[in-house]
Amino acid sequence: MSATPEPKHYRALFLSDIHLGTRGCQADLLLDFLKYNDAETIYLVGDIVDGWRMRRSWYWPQAHNDVVQKLLRKARKGARIVYTPGNHDEFLRDFLGTHFGGVEVQADAVHTTADGREFLIIHGDQFDVVVRHARWLAYFGDWAYVSALNLNTLVNIVRRRLGLTYWSLSSWAKLKVKNAVNFIGRFEETLSAEARRRKVDGVICGHIHHAADHSDWGIHYINTGDWVESCTAVVEHHDGTFEVIRWIDDRSAAEAPARIGRARAAA
Template sequence: MSDESPERRFRTLFISDVHLGARGSQADLLLDFLRYHDADTIYLVGDIVDGWALKSSWHWPQSHNDLVQKLLRKARKGAKVIYIPGNHDEFLRNYYGTHFGGIDVVENTVHTGPDGKRYLVIHGDIFDLVVQNARWLAHLGDKAYDFAIQMNRFVNFFRRMFKVPYWSLSQWAKQKVKNAVNYIGAFEQALAAEARRHDADGVICGHIHYAVIRDEAGIRYMNCGDWVESCTALVEHDDGHFEIITWADHAQKPAVVPQVAARAA
């Protein structure tokens, strides 16, 4: 298969939370994913670059540069690429309305499906009270998260040795710890309310690294997930239906998450 002719093409591709510049970023897996998948429109839904991590210590391996070049190449070849900065790449928020390398930078936007349904596309951090009101706590949590990612890689190294499927420590914790579950639920409700305020049928976001498609009080809530642990992307097919593709363990064939995922209990 040629790198120029991906196996699967979608109407729209949504990617968030790649965290280029952070040591936990799995840019190589996203690069591999993009070799097999393409779309007419690509939304970069925030935290693509991790300015917080780069400010702390410079880390920019070749795979991170290759990924940037890959996205720019897709834009040159005709894909519409829209970048919605998040809190980790907030330095780009000074460039709303600009166009560079074929990529448009916007605060948020509304995506219209082939069936006419409207979806608010937004990173979502402005609805995270920790990020907005206790920035020092957010940074502290970011360090703890980095430690969890390193532990997760250590565990999965041995799981691969014994041919056991990939397992995410932080995803497990998010589903088991009551406060985390409550936080996720509150975040989803806030985003659904914002979509309703925009007179939209749904919302597409990132930020909390928890990929899901589900209904929240009559609003379709969709989160892209991340490319630090779960390695997930949200895709829209030509008929307007959405799915989450998980690309882990250096897979060459995608695993599909059910279209409407159950709420964490």
């Protein structure tokens, strides 16, 4: 990464759907993000490690190990790290209530913001009927998703050679297919209803790889997105406000002056 962002410190940082152990994981971009962004509390909101994929084939390059070490280093330096497992790292649900290297493993959590609001922190797969009741279909969907990501990689190799920025084929398709849009809406509504049932002010979740921050269902709904397609994270500022950070967009904007300078020099 050529441009150097200003280091930032937040009250809380929320990450999910990193999928370490898969070829689609954007570990290098996540390492870049973690280098410049820190927080008092870091929530790992599920699917951090992809146990589904690793059971079928082992893939663990150095960058994936570096992500783990970077997070553990933040814990050693005083950050509180809470890990709420998802469906891809569901093996960790056998260790709820335990600590690994300073990382707390919990089924879910409640985060209190600087201005006193309470947010349910949960991955969200518990409310996905396909994951709960049709596991074979979930596995098939996972295979189809990985295939789309492989195609997405080829598309972006061509785009880079043409001097274009990163573009997510699967995210575009997700928002174009009516059933996918309806699924996202139902998921958001269901998670909002669960937050209301638990008498909290909002919910922060992951699972569907679609970052969002809104109150469309009468309660504050936030989704952290993912580090496979969109490279997004959610942060709480020290005044209690939330922000979705799209690291690919931020880095592209930061590097734009350098790219323009190189283009002018070449001309």
